[in-house]
Amino acid sequence: MLENQKPITQNQSPNQTNWFASWFDTPYYHILYKDRDYTEAQLFMDNITQYLNLPEEAKILDLACGKGRHAIYLNSLGYEVTGADLSENSIKEASQFANEKLHFKVHDMRETCDEKYDAIFNLFTSFGYFENDADNLTTLKAIHNSLTETGFACIDFMNVDYVLENLVPEETKTVDGIDFHLKRYLKDGHIFKEIAFEADGQNFHFTEKVQALRLEDFEQMMEEAGIYLLDIFGDYKLRKFYKNQSERLIMIFK
Template structure:
């Protein structure tokens, strides 16, 4: 594989193999999560939502189908080009770096499914939260849905092979230097590929420190997509509501 000068998420997310590996994600569960979230936040009918790191736009499309005015943004040009086919008067997609403020304000800003903590420059994590703060209107809420690192580390599968569409994805997982790392290698289309996913192992306490520095207030914390109470050892997710 040719070494890429891009940060890992910019190159890996732009490959078709990323979408093949994760094609079996439970979108019914994800849609239920968005139903629960929008109801809990009581977002007004026709309210504006910014979907940060929207990928190919599947969740933005669903939120739009619920009646919201949705803007989906992502760093991946290929993902945004794919998502643009779904655009309408109340659904727009743009290439955007989420660590920089988007030039509009919203009733809610969603950062879903562990789309945070990728940056090599750790200051960008703080800048992202500051950006979210600037993107909220007076009544808006920010939402970061992250993995619960305590649960993930406790249940880490060191190595496995996942076969999808005839491709054997060899996955090795580790915790190193404050990051949860997944090394992925596979053969496809006559070539050998190697990619690495690196996500900062933020705990709730780490987020609280970032929120304090960014001047936002943590309002609620949930531990799963059904918005049950967060338990630091057993919850699968860390879902934070702030403003």
């Protein structure tokens, strides 16, 4: 499934806002995705921090952090963590968990950060939703430029071939009494998910879309950005990546 994409409502003018900045700011987004596996997320954070052998005092950026579940857990491991997201609502909610070593801020991932980090994590397919393809390269460069000299970055993306092979074209998912009618399809190099539902006396329709980026697409962009791709994994246990079998495309670079 698509995960952390941020689409525009059907009746909203495309010029009014970036299309990925509306659905994610609604409470219904969090209702639909409330059953995400936190245990799996924590296992991934345990594995990736051990693999990277991060020092205890490492500064970590959780880029496109949403409501901060990864950032909060990373902070519980002792790291100094900043969670950054374009969604003001998500940052407002995450900020209630802030402390001396856990900070949250509104930030556009296309922009280089003011400070440098020992590790930058872009997790749960929080990439590839820009209207302009060039923004993907801009984002990679911004991540690269926000790392310390010895820092590492990690992008956790869906494995497009696996997703397409297992795509469920239509289904209805009921959460908290709301029937979410979902349609999924591939079109113009993007994977779409249409979400229609009725709630609070209103009918809603949102469309998520994310570019169907494969490993070779990332490799080409990284080469152009002067980025060194160190390792590739296929799941949160950091097992080998297989093009047609792996659920995830996890890339470590510097």
